[in-house]
Amino acid sequence: MDLSLLERFEQDNIVVEKLDTLINWSRANSQWYFQFGLACCAIEMMAAAAPRHDLERFGAMPRASPRQSDVMIVAGTVTLKMAERVKRLYEQMSDPKYVISMGSCANSGGPYWQHGYHVLKGVDLVIPVDVYVPGCPPRPEALLQGLLELQKKVMTETPLRKQVV
Amino acid sequence: MDLKGIFEIIKSIDGVDLDLESNFISVSPASLLELADKLKNDRDLEFDFLMCITAIDNGDSKSFTIVYNFYSNKHSHSCEVRAQLALEEEIPSLSDIWKAADWHEREAYDMMGVLFNGHPDLKRILLPQDWEGYPLRKDYKVADYYHGVPIPKDKSYWE
Numbered sequence: 001m002d003l004s005l006l007e008r009f010e011q012d013n014i015v016v017e018k019l020d021t022l023i024n025w026s027r028a029n030s031q032w033y034f035q036f037g038l039a040c041c042a043i044e045m046m047a048a049a050a051p052r053h054d055l056e057r058f059g060a061m062p063r064a065s066p067r068q069s070d071v072m073i074v075a076g077t078v079t080l081k082m083a084e085r086v087k088r089l090y091e092q093m094s095d096p097k098y099v100i101s102m103g104s105c106a107n108s109g110g111p112y113w114q115h116g117y118h119v120l121k122g123v124d125l126v127i128p129v130d131v132y133v134p135g136c137p138p139r140p141e142a143l144l145q146g147l148l149e150l151q152k153k154v155m156t157e158t159p160l161r162k163q164v165v
Numbered sequence: 166m167d168l169k170g171i172f173e174i175i176k177s178i179d180g181v182d183l184d185l186e187s188n189f190i191s192v193s194p195a196s197l198l199e200l201a202d203k204l205k206n207d208r209d210l211e212f213d214f215l216m217c218i219t220a221i222d223n224g225d226s227k228s229f230t231i232v233y234n235f236y237s238n239k240h241s242h243s244c245e246v247r248a249q250l251a252l253e254e255e256i257p258s259l260s261d262i263w264k265a266a267d268w269h270e271r272e273a274y275d276m277m278g279v280l281f282n283g284h285p286d287l288k289r290i291l292l293p294q295d296w297e298g299y300p301l302r303k304d305y306k307v308a309d310y311y312h313g314v315p316i317p318k319d320k321s322y323w324e
Contacts, residue, residue, distance in 0.1 A: 080311045081293045114318070117300045117307045118292065121317050 023159050027070070027096065028059075028151040034069035034093070035062035039076030041103040041137040048140035058147055066092040071150065072127075073143070077105040077112065078120040090127045098154070100146050101129045104136040111136070166209065166242045174210060175203050189232075189245040194256045197248055201262050204235055204244075212237045212244070215259065218269035220277040226304045227252050229279055233259070250279065258284040276301040 033055075037045055049055045049062060063069045066089045078086055090099065101123050104110030112119035123129060130153060133146035172183040172190060178200050180193030192200050204212040212235035219232040233246040250256055258281040259266040270281045271290040278299035281287055289296060298305055307316060315322065 080314065080316070083314055084312065117305070117316070120314065121322075125314055 020158050020160050021155075024155045024157055027157075027159075028154040030059045031071045031098070031147065031150065031154075032063045032069055033060050033100075034066055034072045034089070035064050036089075037075045038078060038082060039103075039105065041075035041105070044137045044140055045073055045075045045102065045143060048143045053140040053144060055144065055147065058144070058151070060147055066090075067094060069093050070096065071098040071100060071147075073100045073102050074106040074123045074127075074129075075102045075137075077110070078123050078126075079118050080120055081118070083120045083123075083126050086123065087126045096154075096157075096159070098130045098150055099123075099127055100131045100133060100143075100150060102133045102143060102146065103138055104134065107132050107134065166240060168244060171210060171242070171244050174207060175200060178203065184247075189247050191247050191249070194248050194250060194254065197259075198257045200246065201259050204246075205262050209240075210237065211239045214238055215263035215265045215269070216243075218259075218266060218273055220273040220279050220301075222277060222301065222303045224303050226302070229277060231256060231273070231279065253280070255280045255282040257282050258287075260284055275299070278302065 037043075047053060049060075055061070060071070066072075070093075072086075072090055072093065074086065090097070101107050105112065105119070106123045109116060109119050109121035113121065120126065131146045131150045133142050135142050138146075168183070168185075168188055168190070172181075175181055175190070176183075178192075178196050180196040181200060182191045184191060190200075204210050214236040216234040216236050217232075219234075221230040221232065223230060229250045229252075231248045231250055233248075234243065235246065236243040248256060256279065258270055260270060260281075261283070267285065268290060270279075270284055271287065273279045274281065274284075274287055275289040275291055276299060288294065292300070297308065300307075307318060309316060
């Protein structure tokens with residue numbers, strides 16, 4: 001179903017849907033992101049949150065604590081020293097939790113790919129990643145699209161059904 | 166004051182020499198403290214600002230060059246001092262004379278493994294404390310793992 005339920009309220013203010021969809025709908029549109037940045041990507045993330053691009057249009061607002069966050073935007077170069085902290089912060093987030101890997105460094109090590117002795121070659125080596133946003137650094141529009149892709153992914157989930165592993 | 170004038174004042178110190186080709190003053194590690202004291206306190210020099218400390222691996226895995234850049238805010242002149250250092254040889258710390266030397270020396274220790282004698286807290290400044298090796302040395306080899314996290318060096322890791 002579409003993210004926007006508004007059109008379906010037109011007739012008599014009643015919409016019939018699965019409870020899964022309702023939960024997904026609320027989750028997808030309140031993706032509070034963890035406010036931390038590691039390098040120049042963080043500047044673009046700030047620009048995305050600032051009024052011109054305005055991430056809060058999509059219900060995403062920065063939280064300064066991992067315990068209140070739903071999505072971690074790994075914005076920047078993850079050094080090996082920081083990798084342990086990133087992992088610990090991810091583990092402190094409460095479920096359901098998602099990760100957006102922003103920029104070439106977080107995706108694959110980026111320009112530090114070959115000679116960066118101290119750089120983690122992709123944040124997916126330590127935490128699971130839902131959406132990869134390419135770019136060096138990605139423009140705010142790219143991060144916005146990454147967030148929209150994450151919302152699409154959330155909408156496909158079935159939180160009330162037992163997970164078959 | 167130009168470099169020649171500065172050298173005229175300090176040339177009485179042992180092991181101090183002038184290189185006019187590259188415009189620096191060379192000094193032996195043993196006389197570094199004496200030279201530093203003179204640079205800081207002589208009324209005609211008064212180098213009150215230590216701008217930078219650089220460590221250079223000379224490429225033979227046996228010796229380093231430590232470069233100090235000084236500036237005097239009072240006289241608006243500057244000079245460059247270099248000291249040659251063998252592997253594992255210690256060089257006196259200048260952190261008692263210029264506070265700025267403290268972190269610069271820690272960085273030189275962190276990246277090159279240069280040992281500074283008399284430094285108040287000589288430990289790594291950027292890398293984790295348990296890091297092995299000194300990464301800016303020419304003969305440094307990147308480890309395969311750090312705390313269980315792989316450090317892939319080429320595409321074959323993913324193939």
